[in-house]
Amino acid sequence: MGNRRFSRELVIQFLYLTEMNNGEISNQLKSFWENNSCQEDVQSFTEDILNDIFDHKKEIDARLEKYSDNWTLSRMAVIDRNLLRMAASELMYSKTVPPKVAIDEAVEIAKKYGSADSPNFINGVLDRILKELRPDVPQTSLNQ
Numbered sequence: 001m002g003n004r005r006f007s008r009e010l011v012i013q014f015l016y017l018t019e020m021n022n023g024e025i026s027n028q029l030k031s032f033w034e035n036n037s038c039q040e041d042v043q044s045f046t047e048d049i050l051n052d053i054f055d056h057k058k059e060i061d062a063r064l065e066k067y068s069d070n071w072t073l074s075r076m077a078v079i080d081r082n083l084l085r086m087a088a089s090e091l092m093y094s095k096t097v098p099p100k101v102a103i104d105e106a107v108e109i110a111k112k113y114g115s116a117d118s119p120n121f122i123n124g125v126l127d128r129i130l131k132e133l134r135p136d137v138p139q140t141s142l143n144q
Contacts, residue, residue, distance in 0.1 A: 007045040008086060008105050010036060012113065014050060015082035025054060052089040060088045067128040079114045080122060087126050091133060099130050 014032050018025060029050070033043065053060065061073055064084050073081050087106035090097045103126045110118035 003042050007042050010046045011049045011086050012082050052093045053085050067125050080118050083110055
């Protein structure tokens with residue numbers, strides 16, 4: 001597994017942790033790193049994604065609600081909701097991650113941690129977001 005995939009899995013673990021526990025994000029993050037030591041570049045990339053998610057959560061969640069037909073965020077599985085947040089933040093705010101990579105990574109992590117329906121659901125929502133943000137980029141497909 002590459003460092004960036006590992007970072008993204010740490011993002012999902014941390015987001016899951018914050019949904020299950022009350023408390024200040026900064027305190028939870030400090031505790032998280034005490035229990036999950038890793039290379040500096042992994043921690044840095046993880047925190048970059050987390051900062052984008054927490055700094056823009058309202059905008060990210062609004063976009064996810066818009067493109068999650070018949071699904072509210074509260075009804076989604078915790079893993080799916082947080083995978084969508086992670087990938088949407090990369091689509092919307094990252095200047096270094098190509099859109100196809102953000103979507104493919106979320107789909108691959110969904111295959112590992114989500115339900116059987118998670119990869120298709122996540123791919124569909126993220127493709128719709130990408131189409132709005134960057135109509136010039138071809139949509140992804142799980143069959144590629």
